[in-house]
Amino acid sequence: MDIGPVNNVILLADCYKVTHYDQYPPGTTVIYSYFESRGGKFPYTCFFGLQYIIKRWLAGPVVTREAIQEAKEIYSGIYAEEGVFNEEGWNHILEHHGGRLPLRIKAVPEGTILPTRNVLFTVENTDPAVPWITNFFETVLVQTWYPTTVATSSRIHKQVLHHYASLSHTNLHAVDYSLHDCGYRGVSSVETAAIGGAANMISFKTSDTVAGTCLLRKYYNLKTVGGQSGPFSEHSTVTSWGRQREADAHKHLITNNLGRRVGCVVDSYNVWECCHDIFGVQLKDLVLEHGRKGGFLALRPDSGNPTEVVLKCLEILGQQFGTETNSKGYRTLPPYLMVCQADGVNYRSLASILETITSHGWSAASVGFGAGASLLQRMDRDTMKFAYKCSFAVVDGEEVEVYKEPITDSGKTSKRGRLSLQRENGVYTTIQHGQGDPEKDLLVPVFENGKLLVDYTFEEIRQRAELTENDIDILKFLAEEK
Missing domain, CATH: 3.20.20.70 (Aldolase class I)
Known part of the structure; x- marks a missing residue:
């Protein structure tokens, strides 16, 4: 399904992200981010679509010499100058990883039904030389908002x-x-x-x-x-x-x-x-x-x-x-x-x-x-207030909890530290500050260093998303919906 004019993974980001590689603190080796619904119209999410994005764009050797040159030409034209595009960083990925993306993605199984304001997936770089890659791919990964x-x-x-x-x-x-x-x-x-x-x-x-x-x-x-x-x-x-x-x-x-x-x-x-x-x-x-x-x-x-x-x-x-x-x-x-x-x-x-x-x-x-x-069609990213935010970094060997806490909107306060998703007595909880029990973490490694690790079938996704007796009271939801 070769769709659209873009077939270069380096062109999947908002233009301003091209400049972020030298905006992180000197000595940064890890950037860790997560994706969630911060609420919105519906009280729960039916998670779906990440596997499509991974297979379509991220899996395999996706960074090539030709892709780097095309991106360099386009971004140089956009910024009207040379030197803004991180050619050295992309060449590093090509030369040291064979063009495979040094990323690790963990996610809830597709079709999972869970309350909003819980982590849906996490992303981090696996090569300390390219920590910027985590949030470079925010743009395409956030497009999971639509199928979800x-x-x-x-x-x-x-x-x-x-x-x-x-x-x-x-x-x-x-x-x-x-x-x-x-x-x-x-x-x-x-x-x-x-x-x-x-x-x-x-x-x-x-x-x-x-x-x-x-x-x-x-x-x-x-x-x-x-x-x-x-x-x-x-x-x-x-x-x-x-x-x-x-x-x-x-x-x-x-x-x-x-x-x-x-x-x-x-x-x-x-x-x-x-x-x-x-x-x-x-x-x-x-x-x-x-x-x-x-x-x-x-x-x-x-x-x-x-x-x-x-x-x-x-x-x-x-x-x-x-x-x-x-x-x-x-x-x-x-x-x-x-x-x-x-x-x-x-x-x-x-x-x-x-x-x-x-x-x-x-x-x-x-x-x-x-x-x-x-x-x-009648929806957008704010229908369920989806957001992708950095919550953890390593700078000069020191672990740093990263978060935003805008005084004007407490609803946009982000989570802190490494995250895990756990379920106790039927209740989902996102554990922050790296305090979650790895044995109970429901986030599954689905992608690492260019390789798809889990390949869900549509039938198992359907089964996971079936209605249950524990679902919300739909008439109460309709009556209370703003």
């Missing part, structure tokens, strides 16, 4: 869906397929789609963002696919038939995919007439035949107030196709039929829609959802 935020947000979505599924039906396995990723077109790049789409697949097994599956196959040992899809219509495929032939458009799709999972967009013109007259009358026999052959039909309203539209669509379809009452006392559409809302969906609107339909006696089993920007 997507994975966390998606899991919050899943908790909402799971709550209402538990309330209104018994097929909780269906929650894995209840939110479809429609975000490919809504993100800033193909690489963003790949990273975000992969992160979302930790919680959900249905997706149109095929780039996510491609990333998982290359970087996370996935053998099949991460997210499934099916023949679904869009407005162009319906409206190209013309308004008078809307029924023909839907009939054509179902007939050509009889017995499969099919999705029809129903709001091209009049969503109520489409549900009642077209599907509930004109195409009713075809829909019933589709169901008898094992097919499934999702009708997708794509405009209007989602809370009102979903409920009304359920009522119309229930009137036309009948309903069943499940063991929990909630009405369901026949098992071959569903309403799928894929516009204006986020974890808050999910809760609103599901609360409305369940309060009117409908089971969450009769609805599905799709989401795009809210899943993959």
Whole structure:
């Protein structure tokens, strides 16, 4: 997956970091830094994406003579002078390490769910001649914020869906397929789609963002696919038939995919007439035949107030196709039929829609959802207040605890010393000042001196991130969220 114009590891840092090699105290031999979420929108993190960054950028002999010369040329142009770029330092890495990065990274296993304000990974140099390398790679390593935020947000979505599924039906396995990723077109790049789409697949097994599956196959040992899809219509495929032939458009799709999972967009013109007259009358026999052959039909309203539209669509379809009452006392559409809302969906609107339909006696089993920007794009590094900070150094042989403590913002006070992550009685705690028990440290060495030490599979990440009875109270979170 060779993406973008940059393929030189020396160009992965903010420009000003190029000058930092001679800003540390003389005699500095070790710089040790860590990465954490300092809080933000969500109370926990679902850690994911570091392995992609390591495999994509850091593993192997990545510093070459050509890379050094290219970087020297570019940085000399940026600073409009020679001598700013640390050519000697990069040549040292090339000559003494064969171009492999003398770094050690320890991290929590990917897919781990832990409260914010805990260390997620640590980074330090292994060669005392190049201590500056630790924070030179802050820029690319901090980009772990994106897949971790997507994975966390998606899991919050899943908790909402799971709550209402538990309330209104018994097929909780269906929650894995209840939110479809429609975000490919809504993100800033193909690489963003790949990273975000992969992160979302930790919680959900249905997706149109095929780039996510491609990333998982290359970087996370996935053998099949991460997210499934099916023949679904869009407005162009319906409206190209013309308004008078809307029924023909839907009939054509179902007939050509009889017995499969099919999705029809129903709001091209009049969503109520489409549900009642077209599907509930004109195409009713075809829909019933589709169901008898094992097919499934999702009708997708794509405009209007989602809370009102979903409920009304359920009522119309229930009137036309009948309903069943499940063991929990909630009405369901026949098992071959569903309403799928894929516009204006986020974890808050999910809760609103599901609360409305369940309060009117409908089971969450009769609805599905799709989401795009809210899943993959509507976030930034400050959503979860991610930060990468130096906490320890060795200067002239003396160990130094490094920290910041801004008087204007106590929330940005950083941790001190070497860190470890421990769990006692189910509670995660970050131990500072080098006082942690190495035998209990949950941070796993994942990279050292150019070599990937642990190669996680996507399936084990999924298993690690599964919902548990110890999860936060999702309704309480929604009520308290600012």
